[in-house]
Amino acid sequence: MRASFFGLETALRALLAHQRAIDVAGHNVANASTDGYSRQRVVLSPGTAYPEPGLWWPASATQVGTGVVVEDIRRLRDSFLDRQYCRAAADLAEWRARSSSLEQVEAIWNEPSEGGLAATLQRFWASLQALANDPESLAARAAARESAADLCLVINEVHRRLNEMRRSLDASVRERVDEINRLASEVQGLNREILRIRGQGGQANDLEDRRQLLVDRLAEVAGARALPQAGGSLLVLLGSAPLADAASWYPLEAQDDPANGFLARVAWKGGGTPADIEGGELKGLLDLRDSSLAAWIEAVEDMASALTDRLNAVHRAGFGLDGVDGRDFFDPAGGAGTMALSAAVAQDAGAIAASASGARGDGSNALALAGVRAEPLMAGATVDQFWAGLVSEVGVLGAAAEGRVSAGELLVAQVENQRQSLSGVSVDEEMVSLVRYQHGYEAAARLMAAHREILAILFEYLA
Amino acid sequence: MRVTAGMLYGNLKRDLELRAAELWESSRVLSTGRRIQLPSDDPVAANRILELRRCLSEAEQHLSNVEDAQGWLKTASVALVSLADDLQRARELAVQGSNPALPQSSRDAIAREVDQLLSHAVQVGNSCFGDRYVFGGTLTGSPPFVLVAPDAVVYQGDAGDQWRELAPGVRLKVNLNGAVAFLPACQALAQVARDLRSGDLASLSGPTLEQVDSALSQVLADQTEVGARENRLDLGKNRLLDLKLNLTQQLSLAEDADMAEALVECARRQAAYQAALAAAGRLLERSLLDFLS
Numbered sequence: 001m002r003a004s005f006f007g008l009e010t011a012l013r014a015l016l017a018h019q020r021a022i023d024v025a026g027h028n029v030a031n032a033s034t035d036g037y038s039r040q041r042v043v044l045s046p047g048t049a050y051p052e053p054g055l056w057w058p059a060s061a062t063q064v065g066t067g068v069v070v071e072d073i074r075r076l077r078d079s080f081l082d083r084q085y086c087r088a089a090a091d092l093a094e095w096r097a098r099s100s101s102l103e104q105v106e107a108i109w110n111e112p113s114e115g116g117l118a119a120t121l122q123r124f125w126a127s128l129q130a131l132a133n134d135p136e137s138l139a140a141r142a143a144a145r146e147s148a149a150d151l152c153l154v155i156n157e158v159h160r161r162l163n164e165m166r167r168s169l170d171a172s173v174r175e176r177v178d179e180i181n182r183l184a185s186e187v188q189g190l191n192r193e194i195l196r197i198r199g200q201g202g203q204a205n206d207l208e209d210r211r212q213l214l215v216d217r218l219a220e221v222a223g224a225r226a227l228p229q230a231g232g233s234l235l236v237l238l239g240s241a242p243l244a245d246a247a248s249w250y251p252l253e254a255q256d257d258p259a260n261g262f263l264a265r266v267a268w269k270g271g272g273t274p275a276d277i278e279g280g281e282l283k284g285l286l287d288l289r290d291s292s293l294a295a296w297i298e299a300v301e302d303m304a305s306a307l308t309d310r311l312n313a314v315h316r317a318g319f320g321l322d323g324v325d326g327r328d329f330f331d332p333a334g335g336a337g338t339m340a341l342s343a344a345v346a347q348d349a350g351a352i353a354a355s356a357s358g359a360r361g362d363g364s365n366a367l368a369l370a371g372v373r374a375e376p377l378m379a380g381a382t383v384d385q386f387w388a389g390l391v392s393e394v395g396v397l398g399a400a401a402e403g404r405v406s407a408g409e410l411l412v413a414q415v416e417n418q419r420q421s422l423s424g425v426s427v428d429e430e431m432v433s434l435v436r437y438q439h440g441y442e443a444a445a446r447l448m449a450a451h452r453e454i455l456a457i458l459f460e461y462l463a
Numbered sequence: 464m465r466v467t468a469g470m471l472y473g474n475l476k477r478d479l480e481l482r483a484a485e486l487w488e489s490s491r492v493l494s495t496g497r498r499i500q501l502p503s504d505d506p507v508a509a510n511r512i513l514e515l516r517r518c519l520s521e522a523e524q525h526l527s528n529v530e531d532a533q534g535w536l537k538t539a540s541v542a543l544v545s546l547a548d549d550l551q552r553a554r555e556l557a558v559q560g561s562n563p564a565l566p567q568s569s570r571d572a573i574a575r576e577v578d579q580l581l582s583h584a585v586q587v588g589n590s591c592f593g594d595r596y597v598f599g600g601t602l603t604g605s606p607p608f609v610l611v612a613p614d615a616v617v618y619q620g621d622a623g624d625q626w627r628e629l630a631p632g633v634r635l636k637v638n639l640n641g642a643v644a645f646l647p648a649c650q651a652l653a654q655v656a657r658d659l660r661s662g663d664l665a666s667l668s669g670p671t672l673e674q675v676d677s678a679l680s681q682v683l684a685d686q687t688e689v690g691a692r693e694n695r696l697d698l699g700k701n702r703l704l705d706l707k708l709n710l711t712q713q714l715s716l717a718e719d720a721d722m723a724e725a726l727v728e729c730a731r732r733q734a735a736y737q738a739a740l741a742a743a744g745r746l747l748e749r750s751l752l753d754f755l756s
Contacts, residue, residue, distance in 0.1 A: 032469075103501070111513065118516065122520035126524045129527075129528060132626075133531045357623055361602055362623050364626055384513075388510055389510075424468070426465070
């Protein structure tokens with residue numbers, strides 16, 4: 001026996017369902033350009049049929065459909081692709097950080113160019129030879145003194161800028177630690193919300209999108225990994241230690257490390273255990289700050305002190321124009337960063353000990369000073385060769401890093417394309433859906449009109 | 464594969480960035496004329512460039528040293544020729560003066576000419592290269608020979624050496640010891656004058672003449688020595704000029720961009736960039752929205 005208002009309910013359900021479908025399509029269209037948004041699809045399914053025994057089916061009850069229900073608003077996302085993306089993004093961010101830092105070091109080296117240390121050294125050696133040719137010429141002495149002062153300037157500048165860069169990398173590290181803490185706390189909040197909503201049987205699509213965006217950034221910054229947990233929360237790990245889960249988040253701290261010039265050490269707050277940064281920008285920055293830059297600063301210092309020590313030793317054996325020997329060329333207390341001419345030479349270019357015999361016209365000590373150029377002061381290499389080696393080392397590292405960045409960019413682009421292919425909004429597609437659901441709505445409205453007419457006839461004749 | 468607008472825009476953006484970056488790189492090569500802007504562009508070549516520049520600067524300095532040395536030796540060579548002339552003339556005068564038939568007054572006159580020769584020899588001994596006295600050893604600031612009396616010369620220089628570096632570790636002595644090259648000649652001339660004035664004919668035609676002869680052979684020996692050194696310098700200079708040319712060529716090969724190649728590459732990259740822009744323009748034009756009424 002059919003209920004009188006049975007069809008109305010079916011029509012109503014159809015109207016509502018199609019409205020909801022249009023809403024979801026509208027949500028997708030609105031978020032077509034939103035970062036990290038995954039498209040949502042309405043899942044329609046037939047309502048529960050109910051069995052109707054009756055006049056026409058003597059043998060058994062038949063199922064009568066009751067219209068449509070919106071079963072689910074499903075988010076289209078592949079967590080495997082997300083994990084792949086995190087790994088690729090972490091790798092790319094690490095190499096980008098390295099590459100850009102190495103470019104900065106190359107700018108500090110300033111080679112090959114006329115202002116670089118190599119050219120400055122060459123001018124220095126040449127001026128000493130010119131002095132040897134004419135030791136009594138005040139012009140030659142002034143030129144030698146100027147080129148020595150220039151040498152000090154360039155070495156000091158390189159040293160200063162390397163140290164500055166180290167400090168600036170340190171500041172970036174501290175900034176990143178703050179960012180990680182912010183992200184971790186937000187992820188934990190989202191985890192809690194998502195768990196709650198899911199627990200009630202709902203879908204937390206947009207929250208999950210936001211959470212994944214944050215996790216992507218955490219991967220870029222620190223190489224964090226995310227593991228899905230039961231109930232819908234994500235456990236974010238840094239190395240093997242938890243950064244954020246549903247219950248809480250664990251803050252990091254940038255501790256001043258006295259063993260490393262009071263630069264920041266990234267550790268877990270409270271215990272002080274160092275954090276295991278496996279990748280991401282942080283790893284690149286820390287590596288460059290602590291291994292590479294520290295080594296290069298030391299190399300420049302060693303080079304400067306070896307040069308000044310040897311030149312001073314040769315200089316002390318010689319005589320100035322005034323016949324006085326035992327003077328230093330460079331200030332023995334100065335190293336890279338504070339390298340300077342000795343007070344005597346700075347005041348009077350005549351103090352440069354060009355003479356080996358004491359006679360004013362003898363330039364053989366200047367020749368000996370110029371000869372330091374060919375001496376293997378740096379573990380078998382001359383100063384010129386050592387410097388060229390340093391420049392080359394950075395060049396090789398820089399070229400390698402650029403290569404890794406290019407490869408990394410391709411990989412990230414590929415994974416992102418795959419993600420977009422699955423989860424991205426295609427406006428064309430949504431337009432088609434819109435048209436389709438619009439027609440569905442129209443049809444449902446027509447159905448509603450048909451039922452109204454039927455009921456109108458009933459009331460007319462029964463009134 | 465399902466292609467969304469996000470993918471299209473993302474890829475377009477990335478490709479445009481890549482083409483623009485390549486174009487920028489190419490324009491830098493053109494505007495600086497250098498193949499390598501940073502060591503990371505080509506680390507091996509960068510190392511080579513530094514090495515070549517180092518060698519080139521060394522070669523240029525050595526060339527300058529060689530030219531300085533040539534100047535010294537030329538001055539010495541000219542001075543020695545002059546000295547030889549003076550000694551020859553003095554010899555003639557000595558022989559002339561040793562003629563017993565000559566009156567003392569004539570000998571005095573000859574002696575006066577010999578005085579002139581002596582003072583000329585002293586002048587020549589005080590030759591300068593620039594503002595340095597070439598025969599003073601390492602005391603180049605003041606004249607090494609002083610005429611303390613019309614017939615007495617004192618050497619005030621020292622026995623030091625002047626070295627010039629022609630190549631790494633290779634040095635050439637460019638000066639002559641004035642005490643050996645000039646002093647005996649001056650002393651011989653002085654002796655001739657004294658003998659003429661004193662009328663000591665035996666000495667004049669004997670030991671004094673031998674003194675003059677031995678001074679002459681010393682000058683000859685010195686001239687040979689200077690000539691040999693000048694030859695060595697010429698060879699050195701040629702070698703350095705060749706080296707410099709070679710190094711400059713190699714440096715250019717390593718460092719400079721081939722302009723023709725760079726221009727073509729730049730044009731190609733420009734075309735690629737424009738093609739990417741055109742593709743972007745087409746793709747971004749239409750969507751289904753244009754066709755739904």
